[in-house]
Amino acid sequence: MRNVISVLIVLISSVLVLSNCAKKDNPDTLETFVPTLPAESYDYTQSFAMVANNFIANPANSFIDNNVVTLGRVLFYDPQLSANSTVACASCHKQQFAFADNKAGSVGFGGKVTPRNSMSVQNLVLNHNLFWDSRVQSATDLVLEPVRNHIEMGMEDFDLLSEKLAAVEYYPALFEKAFLTPDINAERIAQALSQFCCAITSINSRFDQQQPSNFAGFTPLELMGMNLFNNKAKCGSCHSTVNFAAADFPGGEYGGGDTIFGGGGFVDRRGGANIGLESHYSDPGIGNGNFRIPTLRNIAHTGPYMHDGRFTTLEQVVEHYNSGVKSHGDLDPKLRDADGNPQRLNLNEVEKKALVAFLNTLTDEQLLKDERFSNPFK
Numbered sequence: 001m002r003n004v005i006s007v008l009i010v011l012i013s014s015v016l017v018l019s020n021c022a023k024k025d026n027p028d029t030l031e032t033f034v035p036t037l038p039a040e041s042y043d044y045t046q047s048f049a050m051v052a053n054n055f056i057a058n059p060a061n062s063f064i065d066n067n068v069v070t071l072g073r074v075l076f077y078d079p080q081l082s083a084n085s086t087v088a089c090a091s092c093h094k095q096q097f098a099f100a101d102n103k104a105g106s107v108g109f110g111g112k113v114t115p116r117n118s119m120s121v122q123n124l125v126l127n128h129n130l131f132w133d134s135r136v137q138s139a140t141d142l143v144l145e146p147v148r149n150h151i152e153m154g155m156e157d158f159d160l161l162s163e164k165l166a167a168v169e170y171y172p173a174l175f176e177k178a179f180l181t182p183d184i185n186a187e188r189i190a191q192a193l194s195q196f197c198c199a200i201t202s203i204n205s206r207f208d209q210q211q212p213s214n215f216a217g218f219t220p221l222e223l224m225g226m227n228l229f230n231n232k233a234k235c236g237s238c239h240s241t242v243n244f245a246a247a248d249f250p251g252g253e254y255g256g257g258d259t260i261f262g263g264g265g266f267v268d269r270r271g272g273a274n275i276g277l278e279s280h281y282s283d284p285g286i287g288n289g290n291f292r293i294p295t296l297r298n299i300a301h302t303g304p305y306m307h308d309g310r311f312t313t314l315e316q317v318v319e320h321y322n323s324g325v326k327s328h329g330d331l332d333p334k335l336r337d338a339d340g341n342p343q344r345l346n347l348n349e350v351e352k353k354a355l356v357a358f359l360n361t362l363t364d365e366q367l368l369k370d371e372r373f374s375n376p377f378k
Helices: 002-025 027-032 045-052 066-077 138-150 158-166 172-178 187-201 208-214 220-231 314-324 351-361 364-371
Strands: 261-264 265-268
Touching: 002 187, 045 187, 066 172, 066 187, 158 172, 158 187, 172 187, 220 351, 351 364
Parallel strands: none
Antiparallel strands: 261 265
16 A cells, blocks of 8 residues: 555656646746846946937937836746737847847747847837837837737737736736836836836947047957948948947938838838848838848847848858948948949958957947846746
8 A cells, every 4th residue: 555655646746747847848837937036126227327328319218217127127028928928028039149039030929930030129218210110219119019919929909918917926016116006007018118128228348348448458350340340341331329320310310301201101211221132122121122220239149130130140241231232223322332333342351350350349248148137037
């Protein structure tokens, strides 16, 4: 009899172990885990202010609160925001890739793949137009679109999402700490998510660290690359400002009524350009093959590159601008030579390596491992 009981105990124990393992491996059961958070919220305001002091592109993104950002961090990593609790914002915006994805297209809640590459979520306060096609101008609008998108997260009913989160043990207390009442609604979900995304700031790369010394610590190859970036290769003509992206705010470099007609009305295309990827575009982007010019910060970690992830390495990106720009009626003037033809930079191999070496100096190692932005469910 004792042997039978012993066997039963072993079997029951095995079942429990397997069940727990299955829960950990199955995204549908992540609601059984409670986020691990500090007793006092991390401070996000200081690094946010350092970036925001350069320029707030949209007043709607001008303020963050540590408790609201903490709630946003939990929401960002929680797959329960998707229709079948399998996909989180962080599924397509991964910290180790500077909050971009490492795939050309991201996998949504039903296994479908997005037609565009997931852009990096960093320094949002320095951009006016967001997404590859510049279709929104505030971080609040930015965070809602993937949640309700039919491919990405599929949660179209925000009342249902609010009820779903209200039934999770840890959310009422987090919402109360952030908003002083435990009520959960779409506006608060969007506010918390957008504040967390705006708190993801990057301004601590080797480039930033070396600026005060006039780049005394750069290698000769990196110095050559920086000189090429700003002169012969003309990268800095589009990737300008402290964010190494286009000045897309009203009155900026691409300001002055730079709009095109599309989608039933006029579309703001500040900060976008047609860079000659194709002669005929299957994806028009903002319109006429124009796509938003992304930040180059942490570019070494945000591949694959371009709106469709067609390039897997920085070397391929450099070669595109060196010899691969295709003719197009809407090709950006900055990419044309004196005769109006697509530019051919004719960089030699050392110069191309130098450009990549400089781009690597834009990596912010702190961002890639900062506990404040990490997964609280681990």
